[in-house]
Amino acid sequence: MSACEAGGQWREAMEIVERSRKVTGTPTPTVYIALVRLLLRCGQAEAAADVLNTAIVDDRARRIPGQVGLDVMKQLIAGKCFKRVLEVYRMLRVRGYIGRGRNSRARLTTMVTCYGARAAEALIAWRDVQDIYRLYLADREASGGGEDWEGLGRSLPCVVFRTLYKAKHYEEALPYLEDALSSKKFCNTILINMGINCLGKTKRWEEAVAVFERMPTELGHEPDSMTHGLVVNSLALSGRTEEAIELFDSMCKSTNPIFKSNPPALTACLNSAINACDIAGRWEDALDLARRAEKAGVKPDMISYSTLMNTLCHAGECGRALEVFRKMIKKKLEPGLVSCNYVLTYCSKHKAGMVAMEFLMVMKKAKLKVTAVSYNAVIAALFQEEQYHLVLEMFREMQLFGLSPDGFAIKHCLQACDITEAYDAAAGVVRGLWKTGTPVDERAYTIAFSVLARGAYIGVIEDLMNDMETRGETPGEGCYTSLITAYCKRGEWERAQALFEEMQQAPPEENIAPNQFTYNALISVYTFSGRLDLATQKFTEMAEVGLQYDIRTFVNMILGFAREDRYKDVLVMFQGLENLLSANARDGILVQPRSQTGYRNCYHETLKGCEVEGNWQMARRILKSMHLQSMDVDVVAYGAAIGACGRKGRWKEALEILREMEARDDVTGGEWRKALHLLLKMINSGIEPDTIAYNASISASANCGEWQMALKLFDSLFKAGLIPDARTYSAVMIACFKGHQWQKAMELFLRMVSEGKLPNKQTINILMELLDEAGKFSKRKDDRCCVRCGFSVP
Template sequence: MEQSGKLVKVLLKNTNNPRLAWRIFKRVLSSPSNESHGISFSAAPTIARILVRAKMHEEIDELHSLMLSSPIENAKFSSFLSVVSIFAKSDYIDKAFTQFQFLRSRFPENLTGIYLYNVLLEGCIKERRVDFVSWLYKDMVLCRIAPQTYTFNLLIRALCDSSCVDAARKLFDEMPEKGCKPNEFTFGILVRGYCRVGLPDKGLELLNSMESFGVLPNKVVYNTIVSSFCREGRNDDSEKLVEKMRGEGFVPDIVTFNSRISALCKEGKVLDASRIFRDMELDEYLGLPRPNRITYNLMLKGFCKVGMLEEAKTIFESIKENDDSMQSYNIWLQGLVRHGKFIEAETVLKQMIDKGIWPSIYSYNILMDGLCKLGMLSDAKAIIGLMKRNGVSPDVVTYGCLLHGYCSVGKVDAAKSLLQEMMKNNCLPNAYTCNILLHSLWKLGRISEAEELLRKMNEKGYGLDTVTCNIIVDGLCGSGDLDKAIEIVKGMRVHGSAALGNLGNSYIGLVDDSLIENNCLPDLITYSTLLNALCKAGKFAEAKKLFAEMMGEKLQPDYVAYNIFIHHFCKQGKLSSAFRVLKDMEKKGCHKSLETYNSLILGLGIKNQIFEIHGLMDEMKEKGISPNICTYNTAIKYLCEGEKVEDATNLLDEMMQKNVSPNVFSFKYLIGAFCKVPDFDMAQEVFETAVSICGQKEGLYSLMFNELLAAGQLLKATELLEAVLDRGFELGNFHYKNLLESLCKKDEIEVASGILHKMIDKGYGFDPAALMPVIDGLGKMGNKKEANNFAEKMMEMASVGEVQNKVDPNARHLHQNNWQNILHRHHFNRDDGSGIALKSLTRVKKGWGQGDLSSFEPQRVDYLDYFEDDD
């Protein structure tokens, strides 16, 4: 013991020189005598503390290995226990646990106290090692070691931290059987656990039962439940609980009030929060706690969130008078940037510098993020220069915001240059930054560049994570290479990101054993991506097999995974299969979402089960799920196809009353249905309403024109086509050749000739075959001069070869300023026209309604989208 004490003293003298202390320890340990071994290991706790304090990880690993390989004697047993305790308290829980198990297997009869179990439990909780906690509890039971109340508190906390509140409650109920009485900390831990998983009512029940256990409620437990009620928007319940607090003799403190204010602001009820705040400022009359810095910042953030910038500015000025803080400035900056007030934000930055509060990297990143989200990339780039001039080095977040901004607008080359600039400035990109660029490269089909980036990510050690793998899996699914995507997902389960090595020879460099980590296992996004691709390809059997594998990996499917099956089954008309999935989904606790209803309405429509569509929409309303534009459009489409045009019209009226703005598709089905009836007057009403809401959309005009033409309404179709030519729309979706041919068959040669002249005068390129029936008609009429002119034009157009079906951009009368185009589009899109629409849909007018189409004033050219299939 004397020799051991000397070694300890020598080691302690060299605490500030840990490497020398370690060499001394090893020198004594290396002596061949067993006595030296005993002396050395008796000093193990001392050297362990020195190594831990110096964070000498390699030496700690070596000490750990030496102790596990040493023959333990009872004389050294206490030293080994001390080292276990030191490791457990110093974030080396894996080593502590391994050593404890080693001691437990060698000397089971010596481990009879609860202290070490408590220390290990504390370490496990700190590092969230629930598996260790479970083992320790079972071992305590096996060894018949009586737990203390403190032990139960640790176990309950561990379970609550893992959201296992039912298991935590079971343990709580077992405490009296084990001779332990719950204390106020036990109740506080379990109440907090209930509140964290969204069960504040269970927490309230527990609070009400405290006195039956002989434990008095405290303010902390009350505040925990009040905060939870507030987070869930249950402000009435929180108010009742605050009143109960007062009745129990507890004065609500600043924590109580800040919780209420925070919850109200998050809900957008900033005025209600403001009233509480004003009451707090008048505490000398009401006896309420005075607002603190947190209160002021909560109100500042709340006002900024809802755009009440004048009120926010008043709060901010008040904060500046009493307590300038970087956090308050950053909240105000973020509020200004979020609402596009960049000049004011710049002024705030200058104020900070003038007051000696130098903007932090976070302050600049707020500006950077806001500018990038608005697409103001040149201004965002200038921020980096400003930061450097003010002595602040851009970090990975700064560059990440700008890189994401470049990628979002397709400027991948600029993003690649920025990545090089980052590394040149010694700012190492992280996996998130690289994944942004990787996703954009893959999305644009620049596969070889994506491969090169992956290789560099691996070489630089940035870490290929699950997100990286998901990007590759998504890209392969998008390109139709499902087999390779499946292969990678299977490989991820075994090899982690090294599974990317299966992509081909160019990826061999990625196969790195160091990357085989749990952080690269497939997640729900991985499986959902693959499930969607398989279902889309009609490979339902393979999708079901993958779904089973996912559950085998203990990944509980969410509503997204279920909705994938429901959507694709419905799309293919397999309603019975879709409803079987729905039944299983609800059995597993996943409720129908908006996407679920949209898919089911689609499936019912395909099967022409119109009555059931009404039932589903009624169910949505009962459950408080608001239909969106997709819901309404799908329902309108199938109501129209089922000849329930009046119901479809009512649905269009309803969506506008609920402020769901209709789009082109909303009107497309109605116009087609009225023309099919036929009821051209009502079709015209809907068309005019559509134009007033959606603007001068080419798709609307082409639909109306083609329907009129198909119904033989040649005169109305001609008037509409002339309006189209005046607006400069492309003619690709207009069956103008059929109109010309039909007019010629009806001997309306002059009308057909007039249309052609207008198309040529407007600078249109079109199919020269359209001239043939008019040339023939003019020839039969004896108007050979005009027929020859058209024939020459036809030969000229045929020699060009390609049919453009649009206005020649070089046509003199169509030149105009780009800003005028932008303003023109804005003019037609800014007004939703709901008032006009509602008025129009409530009556059926005769003739063409509000004036005929020829009275429309010619508009500037506006190149617009074609129809797309929205199924």
């Protein structure tokens, strides 16, 4: 062995030890130690680790010094054999060579622990590094501490924190952060940046900013551009936008070379600052920030421009986003497809169809990848902007490139055909989808056939249905319903009825039996065409076959009866609609009518029926229901309800409706005259009105321009023993104002003030206008207003 050691013959030495084990048994610790040191001297660290492992197993008396293990670990670390380092650490720990709680072992235990932790960090073995540190703390506590423990172990919190950070276990890393920062010898700017980022990742933005503020003083390190970027991001996410912008500006203006030495970090900081503006919705600041950054020498990258575009899109500034995109292309920065599609999607949300189309053209001109998602977003944007002809154009272009539209794009295209009355184009859309192999679902077929039905294209519908059968597809109920509707629009009632009966007699497996939608379509066409007999027949038949009525059923019937002035039937149908809505409300069902216009017209027609039939109870219910549904109640509706009350002599109810009507600005003179007539009729009928009733009557007179009537009603109020309030005086003065009676208005004003009733701003303005018109009003410097007749208005 001595000869091999002297000659550096490590292979021969290993063979000698192996033969010795077989012949004489376990070699002595001295032999093992000599072999390990020989292997280390020859650079064979892994072989030394194997020998050490065998020696430790054989050395039951622990006569091999722990320093040998430390030497092996040191060389393994140098050779980046990190897995073997951990193996040696575990062996030394398990066999008791370290961690026995003795002060004499403090340095050895600490050094072995540090090497083990460094190996775990290199392997990102975050569980191992936590275990190593936990055992080290237990050893230190058992030994009572000491200078060796404290001095050499200060790097361990840094190692544990970095390992957990690299493993992206940010929450678990935080408990070690403060100890890592307090280790001045091992703490540096990189570690601090990791800590700030870790706090940001765990949404502890205020703490991240606090660490940044401690850097120059307490931690003794100057923040670099990466630090600024991380802090700007934390300020942005914590809502401190102004501070984020100021910090970025201060960095740009700084002459410190540390900021200029890392251009990518500067750009990252810019991105964080723009993101801060995005979060706060400050798109103008984002644009200004980007301009200032470029002047300061910061080069925006693809992420900078993409973030800026997103900021502008979120604020609805899609046109400006397009300008940024053009600038980006000019600088030869290629944006990601996801970023482009994101902008296009927001164009549809903000109804910027033309901008979206221009954006797509720039993408194609720059030879960027354009996908079906891009076209779908552009089609949606054009549809929202009501550019229906362009919707059809983009849809055709999409199919030309072999791209498959999604369900929304198909729906928008078919609806565009309907709105532009390009009914026959709907068939071309369906056939184009077939040609490109795009799957067409039942909903798309239903919409397409409905569009063709509105144009009464019977032949086209029949051809499409035949083509569907040739393709092995079965036309559904919606296709047959559309064909029936087309027959009805052409007046071919017999063919419509024959097809309807064919649907009724079809086997269940064909799934074309008439349903609620079929009946509603027939009822709608029948009522619109004046065939109320057929509509009523289908309405009755629905109940007989067990189909439930829905909102559309009742709306169609109500509008049909209203066209024929059959108001008794209108009221019966509306009662059914009320019962349906009440049942839905009890069951928690919220059903939106397909046509808001038809639904609103149905209420108005029913109010007209209430007026004709004198059904004041239903009229009041309808008004209340319209208010609850936030439906627009116009003066015609109010007038019909008042008329219904007046027909049955329900004057108090008419007055209540008038009070609602009085608050509106769009009431015409004719409606006010009608209301005034009803109120006067109420008074003449012997009903004793109160002050509120008189106020409403006087307001009605004022709105009709009847100032004499307003004064008579004012006198009648006193004769009835009632006391006028400020609103009464204001109403009479408004009537005098409309009749240009300034003297009467002035008398009323003086009387009002003498009774201690304070006029409102509108009353004073009316009086001033009247006096100015009569030449009785002037302005002075010492008084705000002065009336020449001797009364001063302060």
